[in-house]
Amino acid sequence: MNMPCLIVGIVAAALVVLLVFRNRATRLRKGYEVDALEMDAAKSILGALVILLVMYKLAMAGGIPTVLIWVAAVVLIYAFITSKTTIGRHFYVVGGNIEAARLSGVNTKRIMFLAYLNMAILTSISAMTVISRFTAANADAGKNFEMDAISACVVGGVSASGGAGTVLGMVIGATLIGVINLGMFQINLDANYQRVVKGFVLLAAVVFDILSKKRDR
Numbered sequence: 001m002n003m004p005c006l007i008v009g010i011v012a013a014a015l016v017v018l019l020v021f022r023n024r025a026t027r028l029r030k031g032y033e034v035d036a037l038e039m040d041a042a043k044s045i046l047g048a049l050v051i052l053l054v055m056y057k058l059a060m061a062g063g064i065p066t067v068l069i070w071v072a073a074v075v076l077i078y079a080f081i082t083s084k085t086t087i088g089r090h091f092y093v094v095g096g097n098i099e100a101a102r103l104s105g106v107n108t109k110r111i112m113f114l115a116y117l118n119m120a121i122l123t124s125i126s127a128m129t130v131i132s133r134f135t136a137a138n139a140d141a142g143k144n145f146e147m148d149a150i151s152a153c154v155v156g157g158v159s160a161s162g163g164a165g166t167v168l169g170m171v172i173g174a175t176l177i178g179v180i181n182l183g184m185f186q187i188n189l190d191a192n193y194q195r196v197v198k199g200f201v202l203l204a205a206v207v208f209d210i211l212s213k214k215r216d217r
Contacts, residue, residue: 002063009055013048020044067129074125078118079167091115096163144195151198152177154205177201 020040027034034040058064082088093101094111102108130141156173158165180201184194 002059005055005059005063008064009052009059012055013051016047016051017044020047067133070125070129074122075167075171082167087111087114092163096161147195147198147202148174148177148181151202151205154202154209160206160209 020043024034024037024040035043055064058068082091090101090106090111091114093104093106094108094115098108101111127142131137134141152174153165153170154160154173155176156165156171157169158173177198180197181194184197189197
């Protein structure tokens with residue numbers, strides 16, 4: 001049993017509960033609409049339980065993997081950027097309607113440059129992670145990962161037309177795609193059929209996104 005891992009899990013679970021209710025109090029103070037108290041309580045408890053379960057399993061397995069630390073750092077940094085900074089909001093605006101963003105005074109060329117720069121940084125981190133995991137560099141190491149990446153984003157709530165989505169939703173989508181991949185691997189499903197299954201998942205997510213937007217309108 002790795003005790004530091006358990007301590008990190010307890011602290012992270014407590015932070016999840018604290019942040020949910022802190023955000024609720026902030027929205028109430030500003031007069032914004034909030035979910036029911038029972039809903040926020042259920043979300044915070046569920047999130048805390050999931051974190052505690054994962055950390056318990058990791059503690060039994062020897063501790064927190066280095067890759068998980070990198071993932072947590074990237075997720076926290078980009079969640080802060082997209083939700084708490086002007087640049088982050090500009091990403092959403094440009095993604096939703098680049099022409100409207102330009103007419104509103106947003107430097108769209110600068111935002112696009114920063115978006116591609118961030119993509120290059122994240123790609124470099126991913127490449128280094130894969131190289132360190134396999135202890136070898138292979139030109140085909142990331143082959144066909146683009147389908148998983150797109151599926152994870154769309155399943156996680158990122159709009160196919162841009163301008164919507166969250167980092168946390170993307171993480172949930174990536175987790176779901178990972179579980180699907182693991183399940184197909186466990187049953188020894190043919191690689192071609194695996195692509196078909198992931199294609200259907202992606203198609204279903206896009207259709208759901210389109211229908212949701214039509215309903216909102």
